[in-house]
Amino acid sequence: MIATALRAHEAAAPGTAPVHKLADRPAKGPVRARTPEAAATGGLAVTVRDLSKSFDGHAVITGLDLHIPAGQFVAVVGRSGCGKSTLLRLILGLEQPSAGRVVLESEAVRPPPKRIMFQEPRLLPWAKVVDNVAVGLGETGTRAERRARALSALGEVGLSDKAANWPATLSGGQRQRVALARALVSRPGLLALDEPLGALDALTRIDMQAMIEGIWRAQGFTALLVTHDVAEAVAMADRILVVENGHIALDVKVEVPRPRRRGDPDLAALEGRILDHLLQNHAPA
Amino acid sequence: MASPRLLPRLLDGTTQRLVPWLLPLGIVLGWQAASSAGLVSTRFMPAPLDVIAAGWQLGRTGELWANLWISTLRALAGFAVGGGIGFALGLANGLSRASDRLTDTTVQMVRNVPHLSLIPLVILWFGIGEEAKLFLVALGVFFPVYANTLHGIRSVDPQLVEMGRVYGLSSWSLFIRVVLPGALPSIFVGLRYALGIMWLTLIVAETISASSGLGYMAMQAREFMLVDVVVLAIVIYAGLGKLADVLTRWLERTCLAWNPAYRTV
Incomplete structure (x- = not known):
């Protein structure tokens, strides 16, 4: 195996590396369906x-x-x-x-x-969790749109309830999850x-x-x-x-x-x- | 469940609040007792009640308020000018190497001259007009604001700045969202120092060369041997100092709520 x-x-x-297509992955077990977007x-x-x-x-x-x-x-x-x-x-x-x-x-x-997640969470300590995630969107769209997308990204990492918290109140793992949401929010x-x-x-x-x-x-x-x-x-x-x-x-x-x-x-x-x-x-x- | 413990806790809270005032209160009471017992000559040290009476008297004639008002205006104007320039130059030198190269050495040289030593020169230049006071206060306030703004900007976590760059923030966005908030705690330190220097400078300037204001009021009182008014002026300085401190603390708690060190206890 x-x-x-x-x-x-x-x-x-370069180029000769065998391409491992996403579709080739075995679909056994609880494989998450890909969202259309x-x-x-x-x-x-x-x-x-x-x-x-x-x-x-x-x-x-x-x-x-x-x-x-x-x-x-x-x-x-x-x-x-x-x-x-x-x-x-x-x-x-x-x-x-x-x-x-x-x-x-x-x-x-x-x-x-392209996005990077660092070894440290590198969250802005003076921004609420949701605003930290919105940093990943830069200046695209309106404030309300950015907020909505940030909230949905927070949902993906299971931290919806921490949106209004300061980063200082989170545990190390939670901070890194916020950093992940920030990296992912811009798709x-x-x-x-x-x-x-x-x-x-x-x-x-x-x-x-x-x-x-x-x-x-x-x-x-x-x-x-x-x-x-x-x-x-x-x-x-x-x-x-x-x-x-x-x-x-x-x-x-x-x-x-x-x-x-x-x-x-x-x-x-x-x-x-x-x-x-x-x-x-x-x-x- | 909480009710039996509520009263002690409330009492505890009140006690906590009162503790800082115990010492000033004790001093005033002891002072009054010593005066009443005739241990202290009222020619040199008036009793607290006499000081309050003098304050009441001056307050009724409106003299006190007029002087307080003119001093406050001078202080704030000087603070706005000196603090504004200091903040702007601190930002410029923190953000631009070229600006820093050009000006920092000069600022550091001038900084070591005690600004109050310029009083004779300032009187020659401006006489005893408003410009003299404005100039001195602005000069005194400039340095702490400048130095702490610069230090604040320099000490912003470079990892956060790199993160902002990588995540595509524009220069303006990077400044507003990363650099300025990061520099804010240090800027507040400068603000506190500056407020102290602001009063100090103004009172000295008014004592030496003025025809109105709190410092002038104290000097006039000395000429007429009104010790109670002199002491009143000093008590007002203490009150103004405390007021400035309370305001800065409130600003810090509001603007730096994210920082565990500034959170309301």
Whole structure:
């Protein structure tokens, strides 16, 4: 059952990566139906060609090629300092590449926005929860429209009753859910998640993983999750990229059907293999 | 269930409110007792009742209100001018590196000159007219407002600013929704300092060069040895200081309700 599409980074020519279509996903179990508006949005496809980035002469990303088809859930794992966060920031345009380029493509006439969820919630402490979510809409539409959409996004993360609260009164997990609602309220085509669950306790983290996965399946955006937690990557992603020394060392497809069960032996085996790889290729200095 | 505990709690609340006033009240009572017993010469220190009588007298003739009014107008005008310029320059230097390069060094140099040392110069320039008082108050108020506005803007969480940028907020939106609210607690600190300096400067200026106002009233009283009026003026300063403090606290609680540190206890 485990996908063993192991490909060295050099061989992974862009465009040749097998496209994992959303429709191919097995529809067993409580699969959430896609809403019509979500289906209309679609995801952004990401193509990265010969990407390099260095800070003060120190190379962080070196000649990286990558293609992510629209709607795919990709997890990027690696040791700290391997360049995975930089890769995500480059794809989002938060950093300018030193060489190479990043192309985001959409089939929609008006390409959907790209959004990021940070490791910290980064909520505005002086804005009520609903106004924080409305930040994700920028200045589109009227105030009332923005408020209505923000409220519905809050509903999706199960926090409708906290709309009028100050962020300071929420728990860590709730704040991160508000941040998720803020990221999702504009119906993004690409959602980047930069270790967003790292600071949460284990149970809250599992809840959040299920919530993010559920919303992703309902909305069909492209998801790019950077994490140091291999178990999280294996549980959530269609495909896992292991980044080492600024390039992709391992590109694995996870073909375990959804919804995935915690403790599934296939997932555990895959997790073990990736961990082995990470530990082997890192001789202590 | 709550009723048996309600009374003690109410009493507790009232006590909490009264505690800050115990000390001033005790001092006034002790002072009155000492005066009545003849322990303190009323030539140098009038009894509280004499001060109240003097206040009543001046209030009836309207002299007190006229002086209070003119002083308040001067204070507010100077505050508006100096605070306005300080706030604007603080914003400019916090937001623009070029503006900061150009002006900050100058401001820091001028800041170290005690503004009250300019009184002789100001009298030469403006005489004892209104401009002199306005200039001094504005100058005194400028620095705390400027420095704290600048500090507030500089210390806004860069992660929030990055979030705002990534989420596509326009520069104006970013300023109104992220930078200004983030700088507000520090701006309020500047406001408090400025209000203190505002009264201080005005009273000194009125004491030295004026023909009306609270400071002038106190100086006149000294010439005629009316100690009770001198003390009355000082008590009024204390009252005005407290009033300014209450107003700022109220503003802080209203504008900074999001911040647990400012929430009403």
